[in-house]
Amino acid sequence: xxxxxxxxxxxxxxxxxxxxxxxxxxxxxxxxxxxxxxxxxxxxxxxxxxxxxxxxxxxxxxxxxxxxxxxxxxxxxxxxxxxxxxxxxxxxxxxxxxxxxxxxxxxxxxxxxxxxxxxxxxxxxxxxxxxxxxxxxxxxxxxxxxxxxxxxxxxxxxxxxxxxxxxxxxxxxxxxxxxxxxxxxxxxxxxxxxxxxxxxxxxxxxxxxxxxxxxxxxxxxxxxxxxxxxxxxxxxxxxxxxxxxxxxxxxxxxxxxxxxxxxxxxxxxxxxxxxxxxxxxxxxxxxxxxxxxxxxxxxxxxxxxxxxxxxxxxxxxxxxxxxxxxxxxxxxxxxxxxxxxxxxxxxxxxxxxxxxxxxxxxxxxxxxxxxxxxxxxxxxxxxxxxxxxxxxxxxxxxxxxxxxxxxxxxxxxxxxxxxxxxxxxxxxxxxxxxxxxxxxxxxxxxxxxxxxxxxxxxxxxxxxxxxxxxxxxxxxxxxxxxxxxxxxxxxxxxxxxxxxxxxxxxxxxxxxxxxxxxxxxxxxxxxxxxxxxxxxxxxxxxxxxxxxxxxxxxxxxxxxxxxxxxxxxxxxxxxxxxxxxxxxxxxxxxxxxxxxxxxxxxx
Numbered sequence: 001x002x003x004x005x006x007x008x009x010x011x012x013x014x015x016x017x018x019x020x021x022x023x024x025x026x027x028x029x030x031x032x033x034x035x036x037x038x039x040x041x042x043x044x045x046x047x048x049x050x051x052x053x054x055x056x057x058x059x060x061x062x063x064x065x066x067x068x069x070x071x072x073x074x075x076x077x078x079x080x081x082x083x084x085x086x087x088x089x090x091x092x093x094x095x096x097x098x099x100x101x102x103x104x105x106x107x108x109x110x111x112x113x114x115x116x117x118x119x120x121x122x123x124x125x126x127x128x129x130x131x132x133x134x135x136x137x138x139x140x141x142x143x144x145x146x147x148x149x150x151x152x153x154x155x156x157x158x159x160x161x162x163x164x165x166x167x168x169x170x171x172x173x174x175x176x177x178x179x180x181x182x183x184x185x186x187x188x189x190x191x192x193x194x195x196x197x198x199x200x201x202x203x204x205x206x207x208x209x210x211x212x213x214x215x216x217x218x219x220x221x222x223x224x225x226x227x228x229x230x231x232x233x234x235x236x237x238x239x240x241x242x243x244x245x246x247x248x249x250x251x252x253x254x255x256x257x258x259x260x261x262x263x264x265x266x267x268x269x270x271x272x273x274x275x276x277x278x279x280x281x282x283x284x285x286x287x288x289x290x291x292x293x294x295x296x297x298x299x300x301x302x303x304x305x306x307x308x309x310x311x312x313x314x315x316x317x318x319x320x321x322x323x324x325x326x327x328x329x330x331x332x333x334x335x336x337x338x339x340x341x342x343x344x345x346x347x348x349x350x351x352x353x354x355x356x357x358x359x360x361x362x363x364x365x366x367x368x369x370x371x372x373x374x375x376x377x378x379x380x381x382x383x384x385x386x387x388x389x390x391x392x393x394x395x396x397x398x399x400x401x402x403x404x405x406x407x408x409x410x411x412x413x414x415x416x417x418x419x420x421x422x423x424x425x426x427x428x429x430x431x432x433x434x435x436x437x438x439x440x441x442x443x444x445x446x447x448x449x450x451x452x453x454x455x456x457x458x459x460x461x462x463x464x465x466x467x468x469x470x471x472x473x474x475x476x477x478x479x480x481x482x483x484x485x486x487x488x489x490x491x492x493x494x495x496x497x498x499x500x501x502x503x504x505x506x507x508x509x510x511x512x513x514x515x516x517x518x519x520x521x522x523x524x525x526x527x528x529x530x531x532x533x534x535x536x537x538x539x540x541x542x543x544x545x546x547x548x549x550x551x552x553x554x555x556x557x558x559x560x561x562x563x564x565x566x567x568x569x570x571x572x573x574x575x576x577x578x579x580x581x582x583x584x585x586x587x588x589x590x591x592x593x594x595x596x597x598x599x600x601x602x603x
Contacts, residue, residue, distance in 0.1 A: 017094035022118040023156050029092060038085045082107055089114075119160055129158050133165070138177045144209045148202050151177075171198040180265070182208055259410075262396060306377060310356070310420035312399065312411045313379040315341075319369040320348070321378040326424050327352040330371070338372060346374045358409055358422040380409070380420060438467035440474070448477050498554065500527035500564045504603035505543055505572050522546050523603050543572040548581065566590040568600050 013032055016025040085107035090098060093114075100117060104110035133154045138147050151174055158165060175186050175196070185208045189201060257264050260274040268274060307322065320338070324330070330352035339345050348370040356364050366380070382392070382401075390401045390408055397413035411418035442454055442463060451471040458468040494500040507520035518536040522543055525532050533554075535546040551562055565587050567573040574591070582589055592599035 013092050015092055015094050016097060018097045018118070021153065022114075023160050025092075026114075026160075029089070032088065033085065036084065036088075038081050038088070086110065126158075126161055126163060129154060129161065130163065133158060134173065136173060136177045138179050138182075140179050140181075144202070144205050147177075148174075167197050168195065171196040171201045174198060175201050178205065181212060259398065308378075308423070310378045310380050310422075310424070312382055312409070312418040312420060314382045316379045316381045317383065318348075318351075319366055319379065319381050319384060320372045320375055321354065321369055322371075322373050322375040323378065323424070324371055324373075326354045326426065327369070327371070328355055328365075329353050336370060338370070346372060348372045355425040356409075356420070356422055357425050358407075358420070364408060378424075385409070437472065438464075439469045439471050442467065443471055443474065448474065448480070494528040496560060497526055497528045497531075497558055498560045498562045501525070501562055501566065502527060502600065502603035503547070503565060503567050503573070504600055505540065505570060522550075524550060525602050527602065540570075540572045544575070544577050544581070547578075551585075561585070562587050564588045564590055566592070566600065566603075568592050568597065569594055 013028045014020075014025070016022065089101075089107055089110050093101070097114075101110050101113050104113055136151055136154065139150075142150075151170075155165065155170060175189060178186055182205060185204055189196065189204060193200075256267055258266050258271045258274075259268045260271045317338075318336075330350055332350040335347040335349055337345050338348055350371045351368055352371070354366045354369050356366055358364055368384070385392075385401055385408075388403075390403045392399055392401045394400065394411075399411040399413070399418050400407055401409040401411075410421040412421050439451075439454065443449060443451075446454070451468075454463065454468050454471075457463045458465050492500070502525040504523050505520055506523060509519060511519055513519050514536070516536070517538055520537045520540060520542075522535040522537065523532065524535070524547075533550055535550060537543065537546055555561060562585070565582065567589075569591055572578075579589070581587075
C-alpha cells in the first residue's frame with residue numbers, strides 16, 4: 001500500500017536550463033528520487049542481482065561440503081527503475097542542457113555528467129567562492145531576507161564543493177556584513193553572548209529591520225522636498241505648523257544622500273571620500289567666482305516653473321532662453337534662424353551673457369546665449385560646452401561638466417531630461433558696485449611698497465589720506481621674499497690617504513684640442529691630503545683606463561688602498577666595466593644626485 005502511494009506521488013520540479021541554481025535543483029531532484037524509491041539507482045552502477053546457484057544432486061556422487069555458490073543475473077526491477085529515473089531527468093532539464101547529455105545511456109551516467117558540467121570543483125572556483133563568502137556585504141537596497149538568501153546561496157555552493165564552514169563562522173561573517181544602521185545590534189550580539197548562531201543573528205536583524213521601517217514611517221513628513229544649507233548648517237523646509245511658521249530647523253542628516261559618494265548620512269561638503277580626492281577645499285568651480293551663496297541642495301524641479309529652469313540639451317546648437325530679464329549684458333546684433341524639431345523655424349533677437357548659481361556655491365557666467373522670445377524652455381547646449389573644451393562624466397542620474405578638473409555645471413536626470421543643478425542669478429542681484437582697494441592699488445603701482453612707506457607719502461600729501469588704509473595680504477610679496485633653503489654642509493672625516501677619493505671628467509668634444517690632441521682631462525682629488533692629479537685623454541672612453549693606471553701607481557707609492565670613490569652619474573663612471581672593477585677591488589661607490597653638480601664640488 002505504501003509502495004503504491006509512493007509510486008503514484010507526483011512532484012513538479014522546475015526545469016533546469018543551465019542558468020539557474022544547480023545546487024537547489026539537484027536537491028529537489030534527489031528528494032523526488034527518494035519519494036519514488038529511485039535514489040539507489042542514481043548511485044548504484046550495478047544492474048544485476050546476486051542469486052544462489054542451485055545444484056542438482058547426481059546419483060552415485062558425493063555432495064561437496066563447501067558453502068553455497070552465488071551468481072549475478074540481470075535484475076528486471078532495477079532496469080525498470082533506471083528507465084523511470086532516466087525519463088525524470090530528461091523531463092526536468094531544458095533543451096539547451098538536454099543536448100549536452102542526450103548521448104548518455106543510463107541515468108547514472110547522465111547524473112554524473114550533469115555534476116561535472118555544473119558543479120565546478122576546480123581551484124579557481126573554490127577560491128572565487130571563498131573570496132565571495134568572506135567579503136560578503138549587506139546590500140541596503142534589498143531586504144534582510146533577500147540578503148540572507150544571497151548569503152545562504154554562497155554557503156550552499158561551498159558545501160557542494162566540500163568546503164565546510166561552521167555555523168558560528170557563518171554567523172560572525174553575516175554579522176560583520178551588516179550596514180552601519182545595524183551597528184548597535186552588532187555590538188550587542190558581539191559582547192552579550194558566549195556563542196553565536198546564524199539563526200539568532202538573522203532573527204535579530206529581521207526584528208531590527210521592522211523597527212527601522214516603523215521609525216521611518218513615523219518620521220516621514222508630508223513635504224520635505226526642499227533642503228538647503230548655509231555654511232555647513234542644514235535646514236528643512238516643509239508644511240506650516242500650527243503656529244503658522246513655514247520653516248523649521250532640523251539637525252538630522254540620516255536621510256540626506258551625498259552626491260559625491262552616493263552614501264547616506266552626510267552631504268557632499270562633509271564627504272570624506274571627496275576630501276581625500278580633492279583635499280579639504282574640494283574641486284574649484286569654473287567661471288568667475290564673486291561670492292558664496294545660500295543654495296538649494298535638492299530642489300524639486302517640479303516645484304519650479306518650466307521657464308525658470310535650465311535643461312542640458314544635446315540637440316541644440318546654441319545656449320537659448322526666452323527670459324530677457326536674465327541677461328547681464330545684451331547685444332541686439334540681428335536675428336538668427338533656429339529650426340525646431342517639427343521643421344518649424346523661429347528667430348532669435350540678439351545674444352548676451354547670463355549668470356548662473358551652480359550648486360557648488362559659486363557664480364558662473366554663461367556666454368553667447370541667444371534670446372529667443374518664442375522658446376518655452378531654457379536650453380544649455382552640451383555641444384557648445386564640448387566645443388569650448390568642457391568634458392563630462394555621469395551615472396546614476398547625475399552628470400557633471402568640468403574643465404581642468406574644475407566643475408562648471410552639474411545636472412540631475414528627471415523624467416528623461418537633465419536639469420541644471422542650480423538657478424539663474426537675476427540681473428538685479430548682480431549689479432553690485434565694485435569697490436577697488438586703493439591701498440592695494442598704490443601698493444602695486446609703487447613696486448609693492450610697504451604700508452609704512454605709503455603712510456609717509458600720505459603724510460606728505462603725495463597720496464590722498466583716504467586711500468591709505470590697512471594693507472591686506474599680498475601673495476606676490478610673500479612669493480618675492482621666499483628663498484630656497486641652502487644645502488647642508490656635508491660632514492665626514494677621512495682618516496687616511498686614499499680613504500676617500502673625488503673624481504670628475506672635464507672637457508667637451510666641441511672644444512679646441514690641445515697640441516697633443518687631448519680634449520678631456522680627469523681630475524682626481526684625495527680628500528685627506530687634497531692632493532690633485534690631472535690625467536688627459538682623447539675621448540671619454542679612456543676614463544676607465546686612466547683611472548686604473550692612476551690607482552695602480554698611487555697604491556704602489558703610498559702602500560694603501562682606495563676605499564671610497566665619489567663621482568657624478570656620468571656614463572664614463574657608471575658602466576659595467578667600472579662597476580665590476582670597483583667590486584673586484586673592494587671600492588665603495590658614492591654617487592651624487594642627478595643634475596646636482598654642487599654635491600661634487602671638490603673635484
